[in-house]
Amino acid sequence: MSRRAAIAAMGGAGAALLVACSSAGQSASTTTTAAAAGPTSTTLGASTSTALAGCAVLTQEQEQGPFYYEAAKVRSDITDGKTGAPMQLRLTVMDINTCEPVPNAAVDVWQADALGNYSDTGTGLFLRGIQITDANGVATFTSIYPGWYPSRTNHVHVKVHLEGTASATYSGGHVSHTGNLFFPEDISLAVAKVAPYTDNPTKDRVTLTSDFVYKGQSGSGSIMTLTPVNAADPTAGCGAAMVLGIDPAATPASIGIAGTVN
Secondary structure (H helix, E strand, O other), rough: HHHHHHHHHOOHHHHHHHHHHOOHHHHHOOOOOOOOOOOOOOOOOOOOOOOOOOOEEOOOOOHHHOOOOOOOOOOOOOOOOOOOOEEEEEEEEOOOEEEEEOOOOOEHHHHEOOOOOOEEEEOEEEEEEEOOOOOEEEEEEEEEEOOEOOOOOEEEEEEEEOOEEEOOEEEEEEEEEEEEEEEOOHHHHHHHOOOHHHHHOOOOOOOHHHHHHHHHHHHHEEEEEEOOOOOOOHHHEEEEEEEEOOOOOOOOOOOOOOOOOO
């Protein structure tokens, strides 16, 4: 389904939601850089160039959770037919030691659909994928705004792999970062009021500040900045951007308990 068709299916409320990303979303800032809020672009996802000011600080490690799958495909579009508010995810990987972008890093993301479901080998591997960063350290994904589920607010999981080999999937190397990407609460509240998110079976949605990963694992430094992909065309959806500051030589220990619902 195209972005425009997805918004049409959501109705007028969906278009209003994406317009809201232009105002409320831009007021949210991240703490991933010492001197700037991260990559700047007038149309996120439309350009491979990235403007960075200052040096990124180390992005907080957070838990992987139980829904990670090692053999995700190397691909940019991870929607797999799932409907929801269109989202262009733009992540910039930056070396905290050199203050330079990190090319050829594998950015690995996975998330729930609008109803709060993760994929597995039985349901098909939707909303999962890996992209290799370009010369500017940028990896981009076409996705949807994630839903929520019991105990967790809206979020996207992320890993950064280095020194491995990319083909259809990614193998080898080591992981230098594992974390969660969060969203401004006002946008998540707006999302919850439109289809298909209104069909999410978890009616008592966990808010951002009540999420145990956000509260207990320094999530305030992992809130993404949202902007419209095209301010003149709300049906193009929102861009979600963040700078991930990593130490490429590091292999951080895992956080969290395997098998818990997170």
